[in-house]
Amino acid sequence: SQQGEEDPQALSIQEGENATMNCSYKTSINNLQWYRQNSGRGLVHLILIRSNEREKHSGRLRVTLDTSKKSSSLLITASRAADTASYFCATVRSGGYNKLIFGAGTRLAVHP
Amino acid sequence: GAVVSQHPSRVICKSGTSVKIECRSLDFQATTMFWYRQFPKQSLMLMATSNEGSKATYEQGVEKDKFLINHASLTLSTLTVTSAHPEDSSFYICSATPAGLNGGTDTQYFGPGTRLTVL
Numbered sequence: 001s002q003q004g005e006e007d008p009q010a011l012s013i014q015e016g017e018n019a020t021m022n023c024s025y026k027t028s029i030n031n032l033q034w035y036r037q038n039s040g041r042g043l044v045h046l047i048l049i050r051s052n053e054r055e056k057h058s059g060r061l062r063v064t065l066d067t068s069k070k071s072s073s074l075l076i077t078a079s080r081a082a083d084t085a086s087y088f089c090a091t092v093r094s095g096g097y098n099k100l101i102f103g104a105g106t107r108l109a110v111h112p
Numbered sequence: 113g114a115v116v117s118q119h120p121s122r123v124i125c126k127s128g129t130s131v132k133i134e135c136r137s138l139d140f141q142a143t144t145m146f147w148y149r150q151f152p153k154q155s156l157m158l159m160a161t162s163n164e165g166s167k168a169t170y171e172q173g174v175e176k177d178k179f180l181i182n183h184a185s186l187t188l189s190t191l192t193v194t195s196a197h198p199e200d201s202s203f204y205i206c207s208a209t210p211a212g213l214n215g216g217t218d219t220q221y222f223g224p225g226t227r228l229t230v231l
Contacts, residue, residue, distance in 0.1 A: 033219070042118075042205060042224035043156075088155060099146060100207075100220060102156045 006089060006103040014111050019076040021106040023089035024069075030094040032065055034074050037086045037105075046074075046087075051094065079110045114140050116208050118223035125196055126231055133191045133226045135206030141186035142208035146220065147179075150203040162189040186211060196230045203227050 005024045013019055025032070031050045035043040049056045049065045049072070056063045062075040076083055086107050090100040115138040125131050135145055143164050148156040160170045160181050168181035178200075180192040189208075193200050204227075207220040 035222075040203070040225075040227070043207075043222040045219050045222075048219060090156075099158055099161060100156075101158070102148075105155050107153075 006087075006106050008106060009104065010107045010109070012109045012111065013079060015079060015081055017079055017110075019079050019083070019108055019110070021074045021087050021089075021108070023072045023074070023103045025072075025089075025091045025101070025103070026070065027091070028094045029067070030092045032063075032072050033090045033092075033100065034061075034063060034072075035088045035090060035102075037088065039085075043088070076108075079108075081110050081112045084108060084110050114208075114210060114221040116206065116221045116223040118204075118206060118226050120226060121224065122227045122229075124229045124231065127197050128195055131193045131196055131228060133193070133204055133206075133228075135189045135191070135208065135223050137187045137208045137210075137221070140208075140221075141211040142189075143186065143211045144209045145183060145189040146207045146209075147181060147189075147191050148205045148207070150205060150225075152203075156205060159191075193228065196228070198230045201228055201230045 007022050029051050033048045034046040037043050047058050047063050049063050060077045065072045086105045088105045089103040117136045119134045145162040147159045150156045158171050159174045160168045162168045162181045162183040164183045164186050170176045183189040203225050205225040207222045209220055
């Protein structure tokens with residue numbers, strides 16, 4: 001399969017809690033990106049982390065990248081009901097064609 | 113920010129008909145556009161890469177005669193699902209990379225998607 005794995009597949013939390021989603025991939029990468037998708041809608045780009053970076057922050061989002069383990073995590077702090085969506089990681093392979101390979105995604109539900 | 117539109121947003125057609133989906137970059141020129149399909153509760157699967165002025169590059173397992181791609185200008189790529197059947201029902205999403213940027217090494221901009229239902 002061209003896809004990587006994400007876990008958990010589904011996550012249900014209460015507002016105010018933190019949500020952590022993990023992503024693993026199979027090949028060497030140029031960068032890894034996280035996207036959000038509300039039900040039946042297009043994708044919104046959240047954050048991009050390059051292969052030579054280990055951690056990146058954007059507002060309530062924190063992304064880590066461990067290239068030795070071929071894995072990344074997305075942490076959403078102080079979650080809100082509006083964060084309810086599906087979250088996907090996507091990788092761009094290094095030295096190859098510039099296209100995004102998406103992970104399976106995590107469906108996050110944040111309950112008020 | 114860069115905006116990508118898709119038209120139509122939703123289409124229902126009879127089995128055997130052909131459906132054309134447009135992907136437009138509204139405020140930038142895109143030398144490369146990508147087409148994805150997404151089944152319910154699943155991830156996006158890359159179908160093909162559309163390059164302005166040249167033939168599209170299809171992913172393994174995607175029928176090029178079934179899914180015709182035309183990238184005739186720097187702001188428009190079209191995907192035509194020929195002789196559509198119920199199994200082609202899916203959510204089709206395009207993305208675009210601004211000209212001059214190395215697509216994939218920087219952010220791709222995604223359209224809102226087109227939901228195709230084949231009866």
